Amino acid sequence: MGEDKSLLPFGGFSSLSEFQYQRLTQLFAHVAISTKSADKFSFKAEFILDPIEVDYAPTAGFVSAFKAINDDRIMVLSVDTPFVDASIFQKLIDSDSEELDAVIATTKTGSHPLCGIYHRSLFEEFERMLAEGDHRLGKLLASSNTLYVEFTDEEPFANLNHPHEYQEALKRI
DSSP, X not given: OOSOGGGSOBTTBSSHHHHHHHHHHTTOSOOEEEESXXXXXXXXXXXXXXXXXXXXXXXXXXXXXXXXXXXXEEXXXXXTOTTOOHHHHHHHHHHOOTTOSEEEEEETTEEEEEEEEEEGGGHHHHHHHHHHTOOOHHHHHHTSOEEEEEOSXXXXXXXXXXXXXXXXXXXXX
């Protein structure tokens, strides 16, 4: 994108992060934002800070989240997928069970590891991965008891990685 996409204005909010936070608080009792720094945000929310010494890595976010949240499972969603809706979350929740380690959305183009449910059973493996600098979520999910839940519509999972995708999303919203 060439800039911090989490701070781009979106959907009438000051940032994509605030848009996501506000809509998710309508769906979930507890919503937190995993980030390296809360100072960049202009709205109030619960922020879970990644370790300062770690460059961006999803494993750092998972370790910090499981340390901060006492729940046995967490639902995750990347900031750059603003069209994942309540029906998608509900299908993932309905597919979840205690013996699983993760429930991940998948479409014909592949899995979406930052749209799913992760169980605390993966915490120690996330810590190991973080310590070793291994940030391959796909590898972790493949070696865990992961349920992939298929969705036929690709559009909700569109990532805003490039300026033209952001512009298209602004038209859609």
